[in-house]
Amino acid sequence: MNPELETSTINAPSALGHIVLENLSMSFGQGVSRIEAVQAIDLNVAPGEFVSIIGPSGCGKSTLLNVVAGFATPSGGQVLLDGAPIVGPGPERGVVFQQYSLFPWMSVRKNVEFGLKMKGVDTSKRETTARTLLGLAGLLAFENHFPDQLSGGMKQRVGIVRALATSPQVMLMDEPFGALDAQTRVVMQQILTNMWQKFRLSVLFITHDIEEAIFLSDRVYVMTARPGRIKAEIAIALPRPRTAEMMSSIEFTQILHKLRNLIREESLAAMGHELDAGGLEGFSTEVGPAGLQHLV
Amino acid sequence: MASLPLRVFTPAGADKPAISAPLGPELSAVPISTGRAAVLPPAPRAEPSAAARLGEVLRSQLTTLLLGACSLGSLVLLWHLATTYRWDFYIRFANLPTPMEVATQLGMAMENTSFIHNVGMSLRRIAIGFAVATVLGVGLGLAIGRYKLLRQLMFPAMEALRPIPAIAWVPISIMLWPDNEVSIVFITFIGAFFPILLNTVAGVQAVDAVLLRAGQCLGAREPQLMWHVVLPGAAPQVFTGLAVGMGVAWVSLIAAEMISGQFGVGYFTWEAYSLISYADIVLGMITIGVLGLGCSWLIRAASNLCLPWLAYSKPAGQS
Numbered sequence: 079m080n081p082e083l084e085t086s087t088i089n090a091p092s093a094l095g096h097i098v099l100e101n102l103s104m105s106f107g108q109g110v111s112r113i114e115a116v117q118a119i120d121l122n123v124a125p126g127e128f129v130s131i132i133g134p135s136g137c138g139k140s141t142l143l144n145v146v147a148g149f150a151t152p153s154g155g156q157v158l159l160d161g162a163p164i165v166g167p168g169p170e171r172g173v174v175f176q177q178y179s180l181f182p183w184m185s186v187r188k189n190v191e192f193g194l195k196m197k198g199v200d201t202s203k204r205e206t207t208a209r210t211l212l213g214l215a216g217l218l219a220f221e222n223h224f225p226d227q228l229s230g231g232m233k234q235r236v237g238i239v240r241a242l243a244t245s246p247q248v249m250l251m252d253e254p255f256g257a258l259d260a261q262t263r264v265v266m267q268q269i270l271t272n273m274w275q276k277f278r279l280s281v282l283f284i285t286h287d288i289e290e291a292i293f294l295s296d297r298v299y300v301m302t303a304r305p306g307r308i309k310a311e312i313a314i315a316l317p318r319p320r321t322a323e324m325m326s327s328i329e330f331t332q333i334l335h336k337l338r339n340l341i342r343e344e345s346l347a348a349m350g351h352e353l354d355a356g357g358l359e360g361f362s363t364e365v366g367p368a369g370l371q372h373l374v
Numbered sequence: 375m376a377s378l379p380l381r382v383f384t385p386a387g388a389d390k391p392a393i394s395a396p397l398g399p400e401l402s403a404v405p406i407s408t409g410r411a412a413v414l415p416p417a418p419r420a421e422p423s424a425a426a427r428l429g430e431v432l433r434s435q436l437t438t439l440l441l442g443a444c445s446l447g448s449l450v451l452l453w454h455l456a457t458t459y460r461w462d463f464y465i466r467f468a469n470l471p472t473p474m475e476v477a478t479q480l481g482m483a484m485e486n487t488s489f490i491h492n493v494g495m496s497l498r499r500i501a502i503g504f505a506v507a508t509v510l511g512v513g514l515g516l517a518i519g520r521y522k523l524l525r526q527l528m529f530p531a532m533e534a535l536r537p538i539p540a541i542a543w544v545p546i547s548i549m550l551w552p553d554n555e556v557s558i559v560f561i562t563f564i565g566a567f568f569p570i571l572l573n574t575v576a577g578v579q580a581v582d583a584v585l586l587r588a589g590q591c592l593g594a595r596e597p598q599l600m601w602h603v604v605l606p607g608a609a610p611q612v613f614t615g616l617a618v619g620m621g622v623a624w625v626s627l628i629a630a631e632m633i634s635g636q637f638g639v640g641y642f643t644w645e646a647y648s649l650i651s652y653a654d655i656v657l658g659m660i661t662i663g664v665l666g667l668g669c670s671w672l673i674r675a676a677s678n679l680c681l682p683w684l685a686y687s688k689p690a691g692q693s
Contacts, residue, residue, distance in 0.1 A: 149587060169593035179588040183606040183683045192602070193592035226686035244592060 094160050095247030095280035097123040097146060102155035104141050114305035115141045119155070121299060121308060123248070123280045130283040130291035132341060133301030133309075134348040139284045141306070143252050146282060147173050159248065169193050172241030174251040178233040180225035186236050187212065187221040193244035211239045214273070231262040235269065242277065249281045255290065264322070267293055271320045288337050292330060293320055300340045303348035310340055471653040476660070479653035493661065495637040496627060499555075500669065503562030504623050511567050511619070512612055515574025520604060525575075532571065540565035540626035544633050558630045558638070565626030566619035573615025577608030610684060613677040620673055624666045639665065 102119040105112055116138035123129045131139045144150040145157055148167040157164045159171070167173070180189050190208040199207075212218045215235040225233055234254055241249060254270075255263040271294055274281060285291050291298045292314055300310040314333060316324050324330055454474075456467040471479070483489035518525045518532075540561050547557040547564075581604055589603040605612075631640025643658030 147587075147591065167587065167590040169591065171591065173588070173591040175584055175588065177584050179582070179584040181585060181588070181603065181606070182687055183609070183681070192589075192594075195602075196593040196595075196598055224683040224686050226683065240592070 093125045095123070095125045096158075096160050097121075097248060097280060097282060098158040099142070099146070100156050100158070102142075102145065102152050102157060104138065104145060104150065105153045116301075116306040118307055123282055125247075125280055126278045128274055128281045128283065128294055128296045129299065130285055130295040130297075131299045131301060132285055132288060132291045132337070133306060134303050134341065134345040135286065136304055136348060137301045137344070138304060138306030139286075139301055140252055143250050143282060143284050146248075147171060147250050169197065169244040170246050171248045171250055172244065172246035174234070174237050174241050174249065174254045176253040176256045178225070178230070178237050178257075180233055180236055180240070182225050185222050185224060186217060186228070189225065189236055190240045190243050192240065197244065207243055208239075211243055212236075214276075215239050215269070229262075230258050231266055234258065234266060238270065238273065242273075247279060249279055251281065251283045253284050253286070255287075256285070263287075263290070268322060270294060275319045288334060288341060289325065292316075292333050292337065293325060298337065300337065301344070303344045309344065312337065469652060471656055475653045476656045479657050483654075483657060489642065492637050492639055492642040493665070496631065496639045496665065499559050499562050499627055499631075499638065500623055500665075503559045503627070504566050504620060506559075507563045507566035507570055507619060507623070508616065511570030511615065512574050515571045515612070515615075516578055516600060516604060516608070518571075519575040519578025519608070520600065532568075536568045536572070540622065541629040541633070544630055547630075548634055554634060554636060558627065558635060561630040562623050562627045566623035569618040569622055570612070570615040573611050573618065574608060577611030577615075578604055580611065581607035609681055610677075613673065613681065617670055617673045617677075620669050621666070624662070624669065628662055 099119050099121040102121075103117045104115045106115060107113050119142065121129075121131075121142070131142060133139050141150065145152050146159075146164065148164050148171070164171075180186075181192065184192065187205070187208045190211060191204040194204040194207060209218060209221065212221055215238070217232060217235055217239070220228060220232065225236065228236065237254070238249075238251075255266050258266060267290055274294075281294075283291070283294060295314050298312045298314060299308055300312070301307065302309045312333065316327070316329060450473050453470075454472060455461075457470045457472040461467045514528070518528055543561055543564050544557075547560050548554070551557040551560055585603055585607060586599065589599045594602060627638070628640035628643075631638035632644040635641035635644075639658055639661050643655055643662070646652070646654030646658055
């Protein structure tokens with residue numbers, strides 16, 4: 079089986095997947111306890127572009143992603159996908175979660191087939207697509223395993239492949255490698271950039287790992303401490319396809335220093351706020367109850 | 375998750391190429407070299423020979439079996455001694471049948487159609503009552519667990535009825551239903567219903583919200599989400615409810631048969647008391663025990679069959 083041929087039929091290149099956030103703001107709670115999570119966000123992702131958002135903890139990066147995914151409705155401004163406002167989640171926007179979120183009762187292949195099944199694609203076609211994608215991610219041998227039999231890196235590859243299966247125009251990734259160890263993370267970044275090279279869809283990628291953001295992205299947005307705003311927007315002019323060697327190049331290092339300084343200011347500001355607010359309170363927006371569960 | 379992005383690293387470090395050496399631009403080469411090494415369920419430790427393993431398994435099984443036999447054997451022995459020598463110290467064993475008498479009675483009962491008929495009647499009542507309780511309990515539980523409005527509307531009523539034991543329903547049930555048979559099935563149903571309902575509700579509420587989001591992102595609409603995500607997510611706890619429900623169903627059934635029944639093992643046992651047929655009383659008790667055990671074994675088997683993935687989600691030993 080020629081993967082190159084197979085995938086081109088799954089994901090025909092298109093000029094779709096244009097995300098625009100205009101003057102977006104988001105707040106939680108009412109009255110005195112009202113918290114401004116993000117403010118006046120103008121952000122866009124061109125079709126086929128890889129864009130990352132980095133920022134200190136609690137700056138509302140995940141909130142932005144939730145809005146684009148359709149899990150949350152903005153308090154102000156608008157979110158458009160190819161000119162149409164986003165209402166609720168949908169299969170044209172694939173989401174990869176930090177906690178993998180694979181269905182533990184389904185085999186790896188059934189997980190990948192899920193989106194296609196919801197679309198009403200017939201069994202044999204589902205199977206072919208799932209197997210092709212799993213083959214690309216090097217997981218074909220594990221198609222009949224349950225997710226709990228896999229390592230974290232493998233689970234997240236299944237998560238990515240599952241999101242790709244419905245041929246989305248957009249991929250939204252919320253710190254997808256945040257739960258992985260450093261070595262696995264480096265490998266996963268390489269796999270992701272290679273996959274992106276093949277599929278060329280728009281990606282909105284949330285991370286707090288600066289190197290990761292530079293390595294993967296065409297552009298990086300830096301957010302301020304809460305209430306989150308766009309502090310800077312930096313184009314990453316490194317050539318494609320990206321390779322690990324580029325991480326030691328002068329260009330990479332320069333961008334890294336620049337971004338790290340920007341982030342450091344904001345992290346210090348964020349910590350200052352947290353200390354003022356009495357410790358843990360500053361985490362509440364980003365971590366939330368579900369996130370805390372994950373920590374316990 | 376909340377760590378600060380101030381990681382220290384060496385930009386021009388010589389170790390970088392070493393880490394990334396196996397990463398060619400070709401995808402296929404990467405995952406195979408890393409994935410295999412990561413985790414595989416059959417851990418690649420030195421496998422002992424098949425014969426040695428079999429021996430080990432047999433030995434541990436044999437020990438379990440022997441100890442089990444000892445445990446049961448001493449119970450029967452104690453029973454035998456107490457009844458044969460008619461122990462009498464506040465508790466009186468004088469009128470109780472000996473194990474041999476009960477065994478003889480069992481032999482006679484097996485040739486007698488009325489005993490078999492009684493067992494059949496009880497099993498039928500359990501089957502119908504439990505099936506209805508499962509369908510209603512799981513169905514309602516899914517809806518109540520998922521929809522807040524429904525929960526607020528129905529839960530108070532359910533909570534009001536729940537503490538009333540199934541046996542307390544006997545008089546009302548006789549008045550409520552046109553014939554005795556239906557009323558006994560109803561009591562069996564009541565016994566099984568609440569454990570199933572409550573466990574299903576709890577199971578639905580415990581389904582990870584991230585899985586629901588994942589389902590929605592992949593295009594699942596509400597009915598699909600219910601069937602493909604909520605139900606399987608709640609399934610482990612649903613089966614807990616079924617197991618508990620089965621136990622309570624038997625308790626309720628036997629009580630109902632003793633009080634109002636015609637036919638059934640409970641009726642058989644109580645009738646034996648009225649007829650001063652002591653061996654039959656104990657035979658009835660043992661039959662009830664065996665039937666109950668069989669039913670809960672069935673539930674466990676069904677659970678293992680339906681939830682094969684659970685074997686991996688709780689790694690034994692967590693090494």
